[in-house]
Amino acid sequence: xxxxxxxxxxxxxxxxxxxxxxxxxxxxxxxxxxxxxxxxxxxxxxxxxxxxxxxxxxxxxxxxxxxxxxxxxxxxxxxxxxxxxxxxxxxxxxxxxxxxxxxxxxxxxxxxxxxxxxxxxxxxxxxxxxxxxxxxxxxxxxxxxxxxxxxxxxxxxxxxxxxxxxxxxxxxxxxxxxxxxxxxxxxxxxxxxxxxxxxxxxxxxxxxxxxxxxxxxxxxxxxxxxxxxxxxxxxxxxxxxxxxxxxxxxxxxxxxxxxxxxxxxxxxxxxxxxxxxxxxxxxxxxx
Amino acid sequence: xxxxxxxxxxxxxxxxxxxxxxxxxxxxxxxxxxxxxxxxxxxxxxxxxxxxxxxxxxxxxxxxxxxxxxxxxxxxxxxxxxxxxxxxxxxxxxxxxxxxxxxxxxxxxxxxxxxxxxxxxxxxxxxxxxxxxxxxxxxxxxxxxxxxxxxxxxxxxxxxxxxxxxxxxxxxxxxxxxxxxxxxxxxxxxxxxxxxxxxxxxxxxxxxxxxxxxxxxxxxxxxxxxxxxxxxxxxxxxxxxxxxxxxxxxxxxxxxxxxxxxxxxxxxxxxxxxxxxxxxxxxxxxxxxxxxxxxxxxxxxxxxxxxxxxxxxxxxxxxxxxxxxxxxxxxxxxx
Numbered sequence: 146x147x148x149x150x151x152x153x154x155x156x157x158x159x160x161x162x163x164x165x166x167x168x169x170x171x172x173x174x175x176x177x178x179x180x181x182x183x184x185x186x187x188x189x190x191x192x193x194x195x196x197x198x199x200x201x202x203x204x205x206x207x208x209x210x211x212x213x214x215x216x217x218x219x220x221x222x223x224x225x226x227x228x229x230x231x232x233x234x235x236x237x238x239x240x241x242x243x244x245x246x247x248x249x250x251x252x253x254x255x256x257x258x259x260x261x262x263x264x265x266x267x268x269x270x271x272x273x274x275x276x277x278x279x280x281x282x283x284x285x286x287x288x289x290x291x292x293x294x295x296x297x298x299x300x301x302x303x304x305x306x307x308x309x310x311x312x313x314x315x316x317x318x319x320x321x322x323x324x325x326x327x328x329x330x331x332x333x334x335x336x337x338x339x340x341x342x343x344x345x346x347x348x349x350x351x352x353x354x355x356x357x358x359x360x361x362x363x364x365x366x367x368x369x370x371x372x373x374x375x376x377x378x379x380x381x382x383x384x385x386x387x388x389x390x391x392x393x394x395x396x397x398x399x400x401x402x403x404x405x406x407x408x409x410x411x412x413x414x415x416x417x418x419x420x421x422x423x424x425x426x427x428x429x430x431x432x
Numbered sequence: 433x434x435x436x437x438x439x440x441x442x443x444x445x446x447x448x449x450x451x452x453x454x455x456x457x458x459x460x461x462x463x464x465x466x467x468x469x470x471x472x473x474x475x476x477x478x479x480x481x482x483x484x485x486x487x488x489x490x491x492x493x494x495x496x497x498x499x500x501x502x503x504x505x506x507x508x509x510x511x512x513x514x515x516x517x518x519x520x521x522x523x524x525x526x527x528x529x530x531x532x533x534x535x536x537x538x539x540x541x542x543x544x545x546x547x548x549x550x551x552x553x554x555x556x557x558x559x560x561x562x563x564x565x566x567x568x569x570x571x572x573x574x575x576x577x578x579x580x581x582x583x584x585x586x587x588x589x590x591x592x593x594x595x596x597x598x599x600x601x602x603x604x605x606x607x608x609x610x611x612x613x614x615x616x617x618x619x620x621x622x623x624x625x626x627x628x629x630x631x632x633x634x635x636x637x638x639x640x641x642x643x644x645x646x647x648x649x650x651x652x653x654x655x656x657x658x659x660x661x662x663x664x665x666x667x668x669x670x671x672x673x674x675x676x677x678x679x680x681x682x683x684x685x686x687x688x689x690x691x692x693x694x695x696x697x698x699x700x701x702x703x704x705x706x707x708x709x710x711x712x713x714x715x716x717x718x719x720x721x722x723x724x725x726x727x728x729x730x731x732x733x734x735x736x737x738x739x740x741x742x743x744x745x746x747x748x749x750x751x752x753x754x755x756x757x758x759x760x761x762x763x764x765x766x767x
Contacts, residue, residue, distance in 0.1 A: 269447065269448075269451065270451075272444070272448045272451075273448050273451035275746070276448055276449070276451075276452050276743040276746045276747050277452070277455075277705075277742070277743060277746075278704065278705030278708055278720075278739075278742045278746070279705055280705060280706070280708040280709045280720075281705070281708045281720070281723050281724075281738070281739060281742060282739075284708075284723070284724055284727045285459060285460075285727055285735060286459070288727045288728075288730065289459055289460075289462060361574070365576055365578060365579070368578070369578055369709050372578075372712075372713075373709075373712060373724050373728070374728075388582060392582070392585060392713065395585060395586070395589045395590060395597075396589065396590075399586060399589070399590040402582065402585070403586060406579070406582050406583070406586065409579065410583075413574065413575060413576070413579065414574050414575060417574035418570075418571075418574060421570070421574070
């Protein structure tokens, strides 16, 4: 990652922090839309009106005032559904990423700090988990647990904990060899106390950067599961179910696919850029 | 020493595969819903259900079921699909060629595209072109295959409908395939129309899978090329009068390729994993599409078979990558 050659034009771009504030701006917009959905959505996201089906967006002939981004095959307002969809996307990404992060980091800390059989068991589990195609694994888990947002969140945590466990395990192993760990031990601190009060704060930056990446992944996984109709009920406005509908109606109403896709694209790009940006910012080598 | 490395690696692969089998078995058995009840027509008696339960072995204890199932799997018997009423092994092997062709094409596209961008980036290092390529590959990398697929569906379904966005081959083409490797067989039999139609159906799903990997290759290979270009042997080549492009292609590339190769191997498994949703998106009749149908229909034996096949494919590819890396890298060979 560290391709820092002095005077390279790239350095100027990274220095201006645009990689941090640009994604933050978009996430802020999406978060505001999610929080204020009932106030700003022009229509009820569930209201069907077959008189208004497949209205094109405002810049095309045949559009209706008030339906800015057009309507879907059931006459539901696309913009309102995107705004309400932001609620589900952000909710899932926040809860799923946090759960995955806590679960995976805890296992990574234990494996990296204690080593021995704990490390062997956890590393073997990671190997087994990595042998599953993630999307198929997610689909299978949701099928087993039943559809619904709870299952989606649980599936993400049950699959992606390995991402945290691998990185945090490696970093903990590095930290555990540092002098400050020895001095804490000489000072009489218990092993577990050293892990929590000395090592955890030092691996925290990586955890936070991974959390951002995971939020982007969670948004995508929820969309994929909605797309194959395994998330919440297909009437509920999620970006994934809108995309599935748009894929079906691609030859009649492309806007039903385009606009939720833009929202999803920007959100995923923002989270991962933010994660990468934070990773570089925290990395002492790159400072 | 080398033999021991290979042995240990084979052993861990076997343990991983066994673990996968246990996880798949447990997951599928705790799934709610009675698959037997779904197979029978309405009005079936308890006796009918019990008979079918016995046929599928659902009346034995979990441990017994696992041992019977695993014994069958080792002998190539993956059971019978509940919805399609055919042997799982037959169904899965019938779909495997489609997925293999798709992932191989995607891999080739990724290597070609990523390699090309890396060479350009290394050639134009320190200029605005390099910055532009870096930013582009960074953005391309953060967008997963699912979204690329949707973008291609929009572009080629609506804006510029030159490529087909669903299916594997034009249904109007009249040919009886003996294998399910359409491209391979089309080439062998000299049916270029079949090859062309298959390729035009595969291009978009393969591109969706290839783009994130291409971006990764572009970044890593360029980094390694730039390092190689500061070495003495490249300076020597320049002194001998080779052009910068020739230095990159003839000298630097050979040395920069090895670490990139390791990455490509590992990432290839992720690419194969991506086929599941991308095939769904493009209605491509491969394994992944079948897997999602199997999950939706609660076809437990079929799900087990597909997941196991994917897992076996992943672990074997990882094993091959590790071993070939050990053989190719002189430092590890003697280590």
